[in-house]
Amino acid sequence: xxxxxxxxxxxxxxxxxxxxxxxxxxxxxxxxxxxxxxxxxxxxxxxxxxxxxxxxxxxxxxxxxxxxxxxxxxxxxxxxxxxxxxxxxxxxxxxxxxxxxxxxxxxxxxxxxxxxxxxxxxxxxxxxxxxxxxxxxxxxxxxxxxxxxxxxxxxxxxxxxxxxxxxxxxxxxxxxxxxxxxxxxxxxxxxxxxxxxxxxxxxxxxxxxxxxxxxxxxxxxxxxxxxxxxxxxxxxxxxxxxxxxxxxxxxxxxxxxxxxxxxxxxxxxxxxxxxxxxxxxxxxxxxxxxxxxxxxxxxxxxxxxxxxxxxxxxxxxxxxxxxxxxxxxxxxxxxxxxxxxxxxxxxxxxxxxxxxxxxxxxxxxxxxxxxxxxxxxxxxxxxxxxxxxxxxxxxxxxxxxxxx
Ligand code: ARG
Numbered sequence: 001x002x003x004x005x006x007x008x009x010x011x012x013x014x015x016x017x018x019x020x021x022x023x024x025x026x027x028x029x030x031x032x033x034x035x036x037x038x039x040x041x042x043x044x045x046x047x048x049x050x051x052x053x054x055x056x057x058x059x060x061x062x063x064x065x066x067x068x069x070x071x072x073x074x075x076x077x078x079x080x081x082x083x084x085x086x087x088x089x090x091x092x093x094x095x096x097x098x099x100x101x102x103x104x105x106x107x108x109x110x111x112x113x114x115x116x117x118x119x120x121x122x123x124x125x126x127x128x129x130x131x132x133x134x135x136x137x138x139x140x141x142x143x144x145x146x147x148x149x150x151x152x153x154x155x156x157x158x159x160x161x162x163x164x165x166x167x168x169x170x171x172x173x174x175x176x177x178x179x180x181x182x183x184x185x186x187x188x189x190x191x192x193x194x195x196x197x198x199x200x201x202x203x204x205x206x207x208x209x210x211x212x213x214x215x216x217x218x219x220x221x222x223x224x225x226x227x228x229x230x231x232x233x234x235x236x237x238x239x240x241x242x243x244x245x246x247x248x249x250x251x252x253x254x255x256x257x258x259x260x261x262x263x264x265x266x267x268x269x270x271x272x273x274x275x276x277x278x279x280x281x282x283x284x285x286x287x288x289x290x291x292x293x294x295x296x297x298x299x300x301x302x303x304x305x306x307x308x309x310x311x312x313x314x315x316x317x318x319x320x321x322x323x324x325x326x327x328x329x330x331x332x333x334x335x336x337x338x339x340x341x342x343x344x345x346x347x348x349x350x351x352x353x354x355x356x357x358x359x360x361x362x363x364x365x366x367x368x369x370x371x372x373x374x375x376x377x378x379x380x381x382x383x384x385x386x387x388x389x390x391x392x393x394x395x396x397x398x399x400x401x402x403x404x
Pocket of ligand 1: 092175176184259
């Protein structure tokens, strides 16, 4: 029987060429799997047709938008996951859902190998291959762009030679990866890290410097899960999508950063994540109000680690699963409403309320209703500072000073 390979297909130049390239190199039949994770752009049926026209024996387009939102974006939100304190992990979150469905397709079609079109310099090759290994250690991996000399020039030549239906002139100067959680843009003039991004780079967000009326939104959470906007019950996918539009229209969620890739390279990336940043901002604030102090402090460490695991391609690791169990417990009381003003490139919290709130007006107020017994503070501070005071006495004694 002819060998079969399942390829992660985007519809772009590289993966279109990879279909024929893999077939020519290995004699295998290529099954193209294209995932809709909310990237927008071309119609998925057009992408399917293109895969077949490029020589795929089968092509599947999978609508993974809800699964991606519920099983990948939502855990990231509950983890307030921001790599290097800033990047909401757009690409890192989408690879595992694609991997899962590629493996399922491989089983359906009896394939013996999985393939991706990543280069050897980025994080995504790691995420794909570590994911493949975790879910299907028996399958072989093919990476034609990285391992068999499929450079961009050769890909263009191959496309022309085979008369593949892809418009190579349409290809953008940027490398772009986008989904419902956000958009990542790199290469081109952005590789000079002193060059500022021009408006042309952005598509999810409007120019935040243009004067416009602000927007206001109330996000309702139950157990750390956003369930409604302005009182309308919506799915996770609908909430992210609507916030992408509304926060994006105010220019919120733009980021320009140099990040540490897993492969050791520092690279410059421009992101726009209006929905993700708005949701994380709101969620963090609701946690500030509803999560007990020590649990909140500990969770910040968990969040950092969670973000690193997702970034580093370890989505399918036992540690990520265990951290999710912790986050689930920590989210038990994260219920309530957060109000934000979306304006001038920012999502700013202006109000929070909910039955699970730990905020006690009587304890906090400086007005007549004050219920806090200030006399208790004096003794508390004596004991709290006792170890430092003893150490200071010791130091002065050993230094031969007075007051020992
Ligand atoms: N640097 C980001 C990550 O590793 C995005 C990678 C894809 N970016 C791109 N512009 N093609 O998650």
